[in-house]
Amino acid sequence: MRRRAVVAAAAVLTGGVAVLLGVAVPQAQAAEVSYATRCIPPSGIGLPPVDGTTKVEITAPAAAKVGDTVDVVWTFTQAASRNPDIIDLPADSVQPSGTLKAAGAQSADIAMRGPRQNPPVPKGGAMVLSAMKGSLKLTTAGQVMLTPDAYVVNALSTDTSCAPTQQVQPAATITVTAGSGSSSGGTGEPSHTGTPSHTPTKTTSPSPPASTSTSPSPSGGSGGQTDFTGKVVNVPYTCQSPIGQKRATSPVQINARKNGGSYDLTVQFKKSVMDSPIDIPANSVKPAMQVVLGGADKGSVAVEGPKNAAPIKQGAPIEIPDLTGVYKPGATGEATLSPGVLTIDALGTRTTCTPDSSTVSLTLDTTEQAGGASGATGGSGSSSSTAGGASTSGGLAETGAGDHATLKALGLVAGTAVLLGAAVFTYLPGRRRTR
Template sequence: MFAGAAALLGVTAGQAQAAEVAYATKCVPPAGVGLPEVNGTTKVEITAPATAKVGDTVDVVWKFTQAASKNPDIIDLPADSVQPSGTLKAAGAQTAAIAMRGPRENPAIPKGGAMVLSDMKGTLKLTAAGQVTLTPDAYVVNAMSTDTRCAPTEPVQPAATITVSAGGGSSSSSPSASPSPSPDPSDSASPSQSTSPSASGSPSSSASETGGSGQTDFTGKVVDVPYTCQSPIGEQKATSPIQINAKKNGGSYDLTVQFKKSVMNSPIDIPADKVKPRMQVVLGGADTGSVTVEGPTNTEVIKQGAAIEIPDLKGAYKPGATGVSTLSPGVLTIEAMGTTTTCTPDSTSVSLTLDTTEQASGASGGSGSSSSSGGSPSTGGGLAETGAGDHGTLKALGLVAGTAVLLGAAVFTFMPGRIRRR
């Protein structure tokens, strides 16, 4: 429930009127969360001027006195994590679809608690004399980077009526035209994308530099890898700067894969030993196959709102061919709280080049710890470094605690702008 009445901002001769209407509503949770649709009752109070003149631009307020569903018994929703948007229909003397939006402001909502949605506001420029009715229609609740869409399942009665008289020009200082543009709930939920980082560390050594030099440590270049991730809450697009380094160990190499900008915030408390990342390093050039690298599980409880980083992923590469071999980031898999998110590169680039010597039971031919890339492209002349600009900064790998939450699944969000690990 909300505290306080919504204020009328429009400049009109008539006083504000507020009327409540209730209507049956079906809410559809985000795709892939495994939760059923919810049928409930929405109660809305619309505040608008009782009278106005043609040419006036009036402000209207949509106040939720009851949302169609409660917060499921899954997680607590943090404060200021929920934002509503919707459409208010004008009919009668003129017709319009008024875009309504509320701020991302809410108290912390406990498991099973009533959903508390902020007041939504919009404007309407009056163009014809007569009576204009205002009727609430569909709305969207954006929470934890996911959308739940709610729509009436029965005819809805008008919640307010404006009596519009003929007039000469607008008496309002607001220049907005009617109807307002359709709301886009995602624009306030998504953080601004930072620019792609340049490569950190030295580029990988060439074959001539590597051969015969006695070098044992090899530093790869940072490459931006655009991923398509299949998660419990559906498909997500993500881009991450990744670097592959190697240390010679006899005829083999110890690999370390670093995610340079993969800082994520947890919306829930996660117990220790519940998050496990793995990745396939794709071989190209003289060698073929892939090598599995993995990181440790989290050693401590991760508190709600705390930052999480993907740890260094480590593995061993035993060359299966003699010549110049390349190593590129491949499929990334993250297991958390009994769920799995699989991210496949849309394209990839070589991070490290090595002058290799064939070892018994080496990678070439798919033996040993290596395997086929599982759909990740080989980079011995494979896909170029393209497509990174079409993805957000690695922002949503979709790790979910148990089942998802109806109004916003519990998603780990990769946040841009963090200081890069070195």
């Protein structure tokens, strides 16, 4: 007990001496500021600016010397708004960057950047942004005040820019004492704002292969014919998304193989019409279509493609998978097959594209089968979608100058710049999207 008392007394005395001598180890400080913010979505997505509140905590050393390079950390305690009810943002898809202002004894723009690191953000969920880091070389003795300024949120190649709409209070102050470094300067080293740069997406205009006419054979292929090749037709689509209508055109071909009294259908979107503008996760995109029947037969037949089995890297060509299904004729005679409504499910969203006009790709001589398609939507292998189906959520991007540009929409469905820009362009709780 006596020894403990001596140790305690010594500690008290030592602390007292430190106080008397003014000796103390500078401690890092963290302070939070809150400021009104306006965020601007990527151009072309049809969403208005959003006004919200950003809450930021700045961590920096309380004291340092001239010549020191200090590390500072910007932590978001509240983003300006929330993720709208459009799309789920996958993990590690969002990266913040911004500018921290230094003022007082010296002035500088400190480039701040955080890692692309976030938990999955569901539709309507609170945005979670990683902490940003930067550094500042101290050049002048005195008080250096640190104030958060504009920042950019990048989500899978799209930028949402957010800036204060009021004067922001300093969040941290560094007391800089004279040291071995120069004290003649009044400005810090030049720095950049930290805004990510992106290489424009490369696109290629598709040139559909020469069409191949199909000669129908009696009863769907008498004389031994089993394979039937349709012609390539350019289909003008109007696509409905949660942010408005888009129009696009794609070359499509319908082929068939006789299988008993039925036909195995394969629908092909010819060529890869673009490179991927983003990293697309595996198992995130699934296309489907209703093939419209005409002539002797009526209704539609559902065809669908597999999900993308492997991730698609940014800049890699988008390969659209074949869509397959089974057509069981419901009538005897010449039946025509035309591309119909296209739906694409991607990352929790659905895009519906309806042809502006019907163009026949394949004609078959058919024999009626029990339970066949005539008059019924779908037939064998049908899904719940219908020709001319109702619009649902999702988003496809128009390209080129005309109203109907090449359908590179399919290459964007797993993270179209329109959708992802809208997703990161978050909404305040309780604020309704303008329609």
